[in-house]
Amino acid sequence: xxxxxxxxxxxAGIRAFFFxxxxxxxxxxxxxxxxxxxxxxxxxxEIKLSEFLLSKAWDPTSPEKAExxxxxxxxxxxxxxxxxxxxxxxxxxxVAAYLSDVAHxxxxxxxxxxxxxxxxxPSVVIxxxxxxxxxxxxxxxxxxxxxxxxxxxxxxxxxxxxxxxISISEDSLNAVPKAYNxxxxxxxxxxxxxxxxxxxxxxxxxxxxxxxxxxxxxxxxTMTVLMATGNARAFPHGFLDxxxxxxxxxxxELGEVPYYTTHYYALFAIGLVLFVITFAVNLVADIVLxxxxxxxx
Amino acid sequence: MxxxxxxxxxxxxxxxxxGIAAAQRAKMIQVKGSDTMVNLVQILAEEYMGKTxxxxxxxxxxxxxxxxxxxxxxxxxIANSSREWKQKEIDQAWExxxxxxxxxxxxxxxxxxxxxxxxxxxxxxxxxxALYRGDVKNWKAVGGMEKAVSxxxxxxxxxxxxxxxxxxxxxxxxxxxxxEMNGNAQIIEGLIQDEGAVGYVGVGYLHxxxxxxxxxxxxxxxxxxxxxxxxxxxxxxxxxxxxxPLSRPLYMATSGKPKSDVAQFLGWIVGPExxxxxxxxxxxxxxxxxxxxANDKNFK
Amino acid sequence: MKTSxxxxxxxxxxxxxxxxxxGLVLAVLLLFLYDIGKKGGGAISWEFLTEAPRRGMTEGxxxxxxxxxxxxxxxxxxxxxxLGMSAAIYLHEYAKQSRLTRLxxxxxxNLSGVPSIxxxxxxxxxxxxxxxxxxxxxxxxxxxxLMTLPWTVTASEEALKTIPNSYREGAMALGATKxxxxxxxxxxxxxxxxxxxxxxxxxxAAGETxxxxxxxxxxxxxxxxxxxxxxxxxxxxxxxxxxxxxHAIQQVRPLAYGTALVLIGLVxxxxxxxxxxxxxxxxxxx
Numbered sequence: 116x117x118x119x120x121x122x123x124x125x126x127a128g129i130r131a132f133f134f135x136x137x138x139x140x141x142x143x144x145x146x147x148x149x150x151x152x153x154x155x156x157x158x159x160x161e162i163k164l165s166e167f168l169l170s171k172a173w174d175p176t177s178p179e180k181a182e183x184x185x186x187x188x189x190x191x192x193x194x195x196x197x198x199x200x201x202x203x204x205x206x207x208x209x210v211a212a213y214l215s216d217v218a219h220x221x222x223x224x225x226x227x228x229x230x231x232x233x234x235x236x237p238s239v240v241i242x243x244x245x246x247x248x249x250x251x252x253x254x255x256x257x258x259x260x261x262x263x264x265x266x267x268x269x270x271x272x273x274x275x276x277x278x279x280x281i282s283i284s285e286d287s288l289n290a291v292p293k294a295y296n297x298x299x300x301x302x303x304x305x306x307x308x309x310x311x312x313x314x315x316x317x318x319x320x321x322x323x324x325x326x327x328x329x330x331x332x333x334x335x336x337t338m339t340v341l342m343a344t345g346n347a348r349a350f351p352h353g354f355l356d357x358x359x360x361x362x363x364x365x366x367x368e369l370g371e372v373p374y375y376t377t378h379y380y381a382l383f384a385i386g387l388v389l390f391v392i393t394f395a396v397n398l399v400a401d402i403v404l405x406x407x408x409x410x411x412x
Numbered sequence: 413m414x415x416x417x418x419x420x421x422x423x424x425x426x427x428x429x430x431g432i433a434a435a436q437r438a439k440m441i442q443v444k445g446s447d448t449m450v451n452l453v454q455i456l457a458e459e460y461m462g463k464t465x466x467x468x469x470x471x472x473x474x475x476x477x478x479x480x481x482x483x484x485x486x487x488x489x490i491a492n493s494s495r496e497w498k499q500k501e502i503d504q505a506w507e508x509x510x511x512x513x514x515x516x517x518x519x520x521x522x523x524x525x526x527x528x529x530x531x532x533x534x535x536x537x538x539x540x541x542a543l544y545r546g547d548v549k550n551w552k553a554v555g556g557m558e559k560a561v562s563x564x565x566x567x568x569x570x571x572x573x574x575x576x577x578x579x580x581x582x583x584x585x586x587x588x589x590x591x592e593m594n595g596n597a598q599i600i601e602g603l604i605q606d607e608g609a610v611g612y613v614g615v616g617y618l619h620x621x622x623x624x625x626x627x628x629x630x631x632x633x634x635x636x637x638x639x640x641x642x643x644x645x646x647x648x649x650x651x652x653x654x655x656x657p658l659s660r661p662l663y664m665a666t667s668g669k670p671k672s673d674v675a676q677f678l679g680w681i682v683g684p685e686x687x688x689x690x691x692x693x694x695x696x697x698x699x700x701x702x703x704x705x706a707n708d709k710n711f712k
Numbered sequence: 713m714k715t716s717x718x719x720x721x722x723x724x725x726x727x728x729x730x731x732x733x734x735g736l737v738l739a740v741l742l743l744f745l746y747d748i749g750k751k752g753g754g755a756i757s758w759e760f761l762t763e764a765p766r767r768g769m770t771e772g773x774x775x776x777x778x779x780x781x782x783x784x785x786x787x788x789x790x791x792x793x794x795l796g797m798s799a800a801i802y803l804h805e806y807a808k809q810s811r812l813t814r815l816x817x818x819x820x821x822n823l824s825g826v827p828s829i830x831x832x833x834x835x836x837x838x839x840x841x842x843x844x845x846x847x848x849x850x851x852x853x854x855x856x857x858l859m860t861l862p863w864t865v866t867a868s869e870e871a872l873k874t875i876p877n878s879y880r881e882g883a884m885a886l887g888a889t890k891x892x893x894x895x896x897x898x899x900x901x902x903x904x905x906x907x908x909x910x911x912x913x914x915x916x917a918a919g920e921t922x923x924x925x926x927x928x929x930x931x932x933x934x935x936x937x938x939x940x941x942x943x944x945x946x947x948x949x950x951x952x953x954x955x956x957x958x959h960a961i962q963q964v965r966p967l968a969y970g971t972a973l974v975l976i977g978l979v980x981x982x983x984x985x986x987x988x989x990x991x992x993x994x995x996x997x998x
Contacts, residue, residue: 263602342594
């Protein structure tokens with residue numbers, strides 16, 4: 116009888132251990148959020164929230180008047196992300212369609228890991244290639260003196276977002292029930308028409324989720340944009356301008372800021388904004404994917 | 413069971429190592445700060461360690477602001493800065509029980525550089541300020557060609573950035589269109605490719621390994637007055653006498669009187685061997701004047 | 713024109729466009745790898761891989777960076793692998809479908825989307841300051857460990873899913889407790905798959921720069937780190953400074969390429985190993 120009770124306790128203990136490990140994920144997420152909030156809040160003792168969110172001027176070390184507006188950085192992030200998606204979503208869907216519908220299965224077995232390789236290239240290497248390869252090329256094509264601008268950032272971020280978009284889009288295209296395909300073909304449609312008019316619409320929510328996850332990846336990327344976009348603080352007026360994203364803004368100034376000053380708190384406030392944006396994007400993507408999976412069941 | 417044992421052992425080992433880690437910190441001399449100085453100080457450290465068995469020096473960059481913060485937060489032994497500390501920073505240091513002492517390791521002639529295709533030869537300090545404040549957007553306005561000005565500079569953690577702002581921009585804001593590069597070398601890289609470019613770098617960055625001015629660059633003469641004589645930052649006499657308007661001391665700061673190993677390193681730097689390296693790397697030596705006197709005092 | 717011909721042409725054009733997209737992606741990848749391979753290959757030598765940087769980092773090698781990356785990744789693994797495996801075991805073997813379980817899964821998915829610089833911010837507050845580990849291998853490794861956690865959990869869960877339920881049922885039918893079942897009938901078969909998956913996460917961690925920027929990476933350290941409390945050089949950070957902050961960028965460009973090549977080689981090597989292992993394991997289990 117005793118032996119059984121001890122064994123019960125041991126089982127319960129082990130279960131509790133694994134449960135704790137499972138809950139850690141939630142704790143970390145909440146922890147990150149709370150840390151950001153707690154460290155960011157003191158900034159707003161000195162900075163007006165409206166100035167923070169709406170002012171284009173970011174100049175915390177100005178000898179004239181310290182400015183803490185993040186609008187230019189937000190705009191820069193939006194531009195490079197938008198540019199990246201403009202490139203990556205059509206190409207990504209096309210490649211996903213190719214892999215799911217056109218490629219011979221043996222070809223697919225080889226190409227899928229190759230696309231994974233693209234995902235494996237570290238962001239600092241991509242940023243490096245932005246400086247040494249893409250930058251000079253852009254400078255020649257667009258006749259600017261310098262290739263470090265939003266176009267460069269968009270191209271690089273597109274490359275980084277592609278594997279995510281391809282992978283998830285392909286999954287969602289493959290998950291379209293065979294019955295749909297067979298019905299369409301039986302009615303006389305070609306494979307291409309089936310792809311365009313049946314599979315893509317059916318897999319649309321998965322594809323949207325893929326695009327959103329790709330977007331989240333682009334928004335949160337730091338090293339690539341830090342190295343290749345020129346980091347000018349001005350509000351960007353065009354894609355050939357040098358831009359500074361929110362992530363680069365934090366990376367540039369965190370190392371030198373004296374601890375526990377308004378400037379320090381303000382950097383965490385930017386981090387909080389980033390966290391909230393990427394969280395929202397990922398959450399929506401999640402809901403879309405979830406709904407899509409439920410519907411298919 | 414075995415797996416749990418291994419896991420527990422790993423966790424305990426980790427905790428143990430963490431303890432050792434906490435106890436063993438800062439056996440090396442930690443030097444942080446100015447990007448203008450980082451390569452110079454790194455080479456100095458390398459040669460010093462070669463000559464001094466047992467010496468261990470870690471040179472980290474990060475910009476003058478990072479070094480100053482590091483000394484104040486007591487995460488480094490020496491803070492390199494290419495500018496003077498602001499009063500606010502000195503106050504912060506005192507608040508935290510750090511009383512900074514400033515050694516001059518070298519003298520820099522902050523250089524204004526343009527692309528070699530730029531026909532200009534000379535500018536006044538005021539004109540450079542106008543360019544960098546964004547008051548002037550075309551080279552024509554300062555007597556140059558018809559072309560938009562493409563500004564290259566540093567980020568706010570740079571002592572050079574702050575120095576320029578104080579002495580050239582008259583404590584006004586930089587133009588928001590200035591491209592803020594990550595270091596001196598990146599500015600030069602940008603300049604070489606960009607015909608309308610202008611940038612500011614430490615004099616030690618002007619030369620390539622053979623001692624000649626880097627291909628693709630042109631160093632401007634700077635004058636104080638509109639029709640005055642302009643001087644090059646590579647002109648040692650002009651830098652020493654102050655005729656070159658943008659000369660500045662490069663500081664290495666310690667918290668209070670430096671400890672023996674730190675003092676030995678600093679002493680070597682301001683001594684003949686260190687200063688020979690300073691000169692070899694393209695900067696200017698401290699000389700026999702006021703900087704030397706201040707250094708000697710700080711060692712006591 | 714007959715409808716069927718029109719359909720045929722439309723399909724040919726359409727499929728061609730799709731093939732072109734695939735070709736474009738492949739071309740970009742090959743261009744990148746070729747550029748780095750060609751320009752980095754020239755810098756690789758035994759000296760490059762085994763010596764420390766010299767003469768203001770214009771000569772010598774990247775050995776300290778290789779060691780630093782290795783050590784940091786080790787700490788990352790110590791945190792992320794057991795924790796990730798355990799969380800996956802909970803999710804797959806113990807947890808019932810409940811709101812808490814959904815919350816845990818949601819958290820894991822969202823953690824993988826948090827920007828790397830935000831992890832860096834968190835690492836500075838938690839490990840460098842609050843826990844007083846300072847800027848060190850420990851702080852950087854733990855920060856990367858948190859970042860890698862979502863990957864290890866997901867990969868481990870995938871591995872657990874491949875174990876057929878019959879294995880579990882068999883043990884339980886014989887009277888084994890839950891833990892005994894897991895320990896004897898699930899884990900031995902799942903662990904190889906779990907480890908394979910986590911290797912991919914570690915490969916990613918090895919290549920990350922933003923989380924280690926402020927938690928321990930150093931510009932130049934003449935010695936190998938002697939303890940976990942020391943700062944360290946790291947391959948991704950070394951590439952960053954060689955490309956942007958070195959005093960003679962043009963001169964050391966070949967060394968930067970060499971560093972990039974070593975970094976890519978390391979990361980891709982790990983990736984390949986994991987992929988091959990996973991392929992082999994799948995074949996075995998079918």
